[in-house]
Amino acid sequence: MEQLRETLKGHHLRTTTCREDVLLTFMNKKNALSHGDLEGALGENYDRVTIYRTLKTFLEKGIIHKVLDDEGLRYALCSHQCSEEKHQHDHIHFKCNECGKTNCLENLHIPNVALPAGYQPESFNLLIQGKCPECLGNN
Amino acid sequence: MEQLRETLKGHHLRTTTCREDVLLTFMNKKNALSHGDLEGALGENYDRVTIYRTLKTFLEKGIIHKVLDDEGLRYALCSHQCSEEKHQHDHIHFKCNECGKTNCLENLHIPNVALPAGYQPESFNLLIQGKCPECLGNN
DNA sequence: AAAAACACTGCAACATCGTTGCAAGTGTTA
DNA sequence: TAACACTTGCAACGATGTTGCAGTGTTTTT
Numbered sequence: 001m002e003q004l005r006e007t008l009k010g011h012h013l014r015t016t017t018c019r020e021d022v023l024l025t026f027m028n029k030k031n032a033l034s035h036g037d038l039e040g041a042l043g044e045n046y047d048r049v050t051i052y053r054t055l056k057t058f059l060e061k062g063i064i065h066k067v068l069d070d071e072g073l074r075y076a077l078c079s080h081q082c083s084e085e086k087h088q089h090d091h092i093h094f095k096c097n098e099c100g101k102t103n104c105l106e107n108l109h110i111p112n113v114a115l116p117a118g119y120q121p122e123s124f125n126l127l128i129q130g131k132c133p134e135c136l137g138n139n
Numbered sequence: 140m141e142q143l144r145e146t147l148k149g150h151h152l153r154t155t156t157c158r159e160d161v162l163l164t165f166m167n168k169k170n171a172l173s174h175g176d177l178e179g180a181l182g183e184n185y186d187r188v189t190i191y192r193t194l195k196t197f198l199e200k201g202i203i204h205k206v207l208d209d210e211g212l213r214y215a216l217c218s219h220q221c222s223e224e225k226h227q228h229d230h231i232h233f234k235c236n237e238c239g240k241t242n243c244l245e246n247l248h249i250p251n252v253a254l255p256a257g258y259q260p261e262s263f264n265l266l267i268q269g270k271c272p273e274c275l276g277n278n
Numbered sequence: 279a280a281a282a283a284c285a286c287t288g289c290a291a292c293a294t295c296g297t298t299g300c301a302a303g304t305g306t307t308a
Numbered sequence: 309t310a311a312c313a314c315t316t317g318c319a320a321c322g323a324t325g326t327t328g329c330a331g332t333g334t335t336t337t338t
Contacts, residue, residue: 014305014314035295047317052296054315068207068266072295094258111250113265118272119233125266126252127207133257153334155286174324186288191325193286 011061018046022054023063031101032067032074032093067102069095069127076104090124096132103132150200157185161193162202170240171206171213171232206241208234208266218245229263235271242271 004023008015025041026033038051055075058064067074076093090110095102110124143162147154164180165172177190194214197203206213215232229249234241249263 016305016315018316048295049297049318050316057315066209068209070205070207073211092252094254094260097261105255108252108254110265111252113231113247113250113267115233115247115267116244118275119267120270120275121233121267122236122269123267125268126249127264127266128252128254128258128260128262129264130261131259136257136259153285155333157287187324188289188326189287 007063011063013057013061018042018050019054019057021045022051022058026064026075026077031103032076034072034074037074065091067091067093067104068125069093069102069129071100074102076102079104079106092126092128094132095127095129096135097129098131098135101132146202150202152196152200157181157189158193158196160184161190161197165203165214165216170242171215173211173213176213204230206230206232206243207264208232208241208268210239213241215241215243218243231265231267233271234266234268235274236268237270237274240271 004020005015007023008019013019021042022038025038029037035051035055038055039048042051055064059066059075062078064075065078067076092105092108092110093102094105105128110126113121113124115121143159144154146162147158152158160181161177164177168176174190174194177194178187181190194203198205198214201217203214204217206215231244231247231249232241233244244267249265252260252263254260
């Protein structure tokens with residue numbers, strides 16, 4: 001609870017119930033969430049547009065980051081401390097083809113890729129799809 | 140020209156002018172294209188819906204594959220021979236933040252990633268963002 | 279060569295997703 | 309607590325993507 005407010009204040013955002021709820025939802029469900037997921041969870045309390053704007057704000061402030069897979073756009077909490085100025089840019093995500101959930105794989109580093117001459121890389125984003133431990137265990 | 144027909148026939152598709160044009164567009168512009176790009180290029184000749192369906196068909200037949208970046212969904216030709224049954228699943232794409240174009244990096248292999256225990260990977264998709272040789276050269 | 283079966287296209291209508299302007303409400307600071 | 313700036317909800321809009329259907333063009337069958 002207090003932690004939520006700290007997070008918001010730390011990113012120079014006013015604490016509102018909508019922002020607290022969105023943040024709380026991200027922290028409870030561990031996987032990446034789409035706007036639709038949030039609307040499903042909070043839609044009766046807040047307007048669609050407000051949720052869009054909350055996501056946009058969180059993105060700009062570096063509280064969440066985009067997660068992409070073949071089904072569309074999702075968002076996940078930034079584990080590393082990100083701010084408006086500096087955003088941790090390397091991400092590895094794992095999407096389970098069985099349950100459909102996408103998670104950040106922390107503590108993994110993307111190995112060096114030998115790019116052709118002339119390319120100047122700035123950020124890396126790796127999406128691995130397959131089966132997650134939970135779904136493998138249920139067979 | 141003939142090559143186009145061969146590609147279509149090879150994937151058990153009828154040759155229609157729309158499919159030829161879409162395929163041609165992919166071959167001319169080397170980078171990944173969105174539906175909007177194709178609509179811009181061919182929209183006066185073909186219906187929006189037809190282009191959607193053409194993309195869907197090409198996807199199913201393994202002629203093109205999805206390319207994702209933070210701006211949305213795009214498509215690119217499959218260089219490796221893909222068919223309905225077998226689809227080459229590892230992709231590396233480079234998106235230039237300057238010109239906005241996304242290209243497939245062929246002949247690159249994604250290095251092994253040490254996944255946490257219990258994860259069973261099936262496909263890899265790496266997006267590298269940065270500056271491309273063309274844009275670097277223009278400075 | 280004609281008929282039957284199939285596949286492709288365009289149109290219209292619809293559903294979903296995301297954005298913008300504005301007025302009213304709320305949090306923050308002095 | 310008063311003033312200000314930020315946030316929210318509403319309404320309207322635009323963009324994106326899907327579905328059903330009728331008409332047309334291709335194959336296939338006989």
